[in-house]
C-alpha cells in the first residue's frame with residue numbers, strides 16, 4: 001500500500017536531521033579524499049558514472065538517506081507511476097513519458113487505447129515521414145528537397161528538443177548522420193521569428209509547429225508570423241508545415257498541415273523530449289535511427305531508476321542527496337555545470353524540468369508544506385562559467401551545491417596540443433581542479449585570498465556526448481526530479497504557477513486594466 005506523506009512527518013527524516021554533519025574539507029583532503037573518489041561512485045547507463053565523493057555525505061548520512069527512500073516508498077511510487085496510476089493529482093492525469101522510450105512495467109490502457117502502442121505508432125509514423133523527406137519523396141511545392149527544419153514552440157515544446165539538437169549536431173556531422181539543419185523559434189518577441197526567417201531559405205524549409213495544448217499564445221502567434229512569411233514568398237504554407245500536438249487540441253483536426261503527429265495529456269511538456277515533440281525535429285535533423293539510439297539510452301537509465309537499492313539507483317541517490325542539501329543543510333540553489341559545449345542549452349532545459357516540476361508550496365493534496373521544496377537551478381557550460389559566476393560559488397556567502405558533467409572525449413575529435421596538452425585535456429583538468437578547489441579550499445593569511453572550501457559537488461562522467469549517453473543523462477535528471485517530488489510530497493506534473501501571468505497579459509491586450517497594471521501598460525505603450 002502506498003501512502004503519501006509530507007517529508008516532515010517521516011521518522012527517517014527526523015533521524016536524518018540528527019546525523020552528524022560531514023566536514024567536507026577534512027573528508028576530501030589526503031588519503032580519505034582519494035578513497036571517497038574511488039568508492040562513492042555508481043554506474044549509470046551508456047558508460048556514464050555518477051560520482052558523489054565531493055558531496056557533504058558519509059556512510060552514516062547515506063544509510064539515513066536509504067531509510068528515507070524506503071519510508072517515502074520511492075521505488076514503489078515510481079512503479080505505480082509507470083504502471084499507470086493517476087500520479088498527476090492536480091490535473092487527474094497519468095504520467096507516461098517513460099513509455100515513449102520503452103515498457104517498464106505492465107501495459108497501460110487509457111481512454112480505451114493501449115498507450116504503448118499509441119506512442120510506438122507515432123514514432124513509426126515520424127520515422128516514415130522523416131525518411132521520405134530525406135529521400136525527396138516528400139518535397140516542397142516545386143518538388144524540391146527540404147534542407148532545413150524549423151521548430152515553432154515554447155517551454156517544453158522548445159527547451160528539451162533544442163538542447164538535444166544542439167547536443168547532437170556536431171556528433172551527427174562527424175558521424176555522417178546529419179540530415180538537415182534545425183532552427184528554433186520560441187519567443188513572441190518578433191525579433192526571434194524575424195531573425196530565424198532571415199537566416200534560412202524559406203522555400204526549402206519545413207516548419208514543425210509544436211504545442212501540446214494547441215492554445216499557447218506565443219506559438220500560435222509565431223505560426224501566423226511564419227505563415228505570413230511563406231505567403232509573402234509566394235508559397236503554400238500547408239505544404240511547409242507539420243504539427244505535433246495532442247489529439248484533443250484545436251490543431252489536431254486542421255487541414256493546414258502536411259502531416260500531424262501526436263503526444264497526449266499524459267506527457268508533461270518538460271518531459272516530452274522523448275515523445276513526438278522531440279521525435280519530429282530530431283528525426284528530421286539526424287534520422288530516425290539516431291533518435292532511436294537516444295530513446296534506448298533513456299530506457300536503459302529508466303531501468304536503473306527502478307532499483308530499490310539506492311546505491312544502485314543513481315537518479316534516486318542524486319535526488320536524496322539533493323533533498324539533504326535542501327532540507328537539512330538549507331542550501332537554496334543548485335548549479336548545473338556541463339564541461340561540454342554540446343550541452344550549452346542543457347542547463348536551460350533543466351531549469352524548466354526542475355523548477356516547473358518542484359517549485360511548489362502545497363503538497364499533492366493542496367495543503368501547504370512547512371519545508372523548502374525545489375531549489376533554484378542555473379548553469380552554464382564550463383569553463384565559461386569559471387570566468388563568470390564561479391567567484392560567488394568559491395567565496396560568496398551562500399553555499400551552492402554543484403552538479404558537474406564531464407566527458408573524456410570531444411565530439412568532433414579535432415584538437416590541438418598547446419603546452420603539452422590538448423584542449424580536451426585542459427577542459428577535463430579544469431573540472432577535476434574545480435571539484436577539489438570547491439571541496440577542500442585553501443587557507444591564506446590574506447582573507448581576500450582565502451578559500452573556505454566545504455562546497456559540495458557531484459560529477460557525472462561519460463565517454464562522449466552521443467545519442468545513447470544523452471538519452472541516459474536526460475532520463476537521469478527527469479527521474480531525479482520525479483523522486484524529489486515524491487520525497488517532498490508535491491505533484492511534480494502540473495504547473496498552475498504559470499497561469500496568472502498569462503491571464504493578466506490577456507487583460508492588458510484587451511485594455512481591461514486598472515491600477516498598477518494600467519500604469520505599466522501605459523509605460524510600455526500597449
Ligand SMILES: O=P(O)(O)OC[C@H]1O[C@H](O)[C@H](O)[C@@H](O)[C@@H]1O
Pocket residue numbers: 154155156157210211212213214215216219269270356495498
Ligand atoms: O506545448 P504547449 O501546450 O504549447 O505548452 C508550452 C509550455 O507552456 C506552458 O505555459 C507551460 O508552462 C509549459 O509547461 C509548456 O511546456
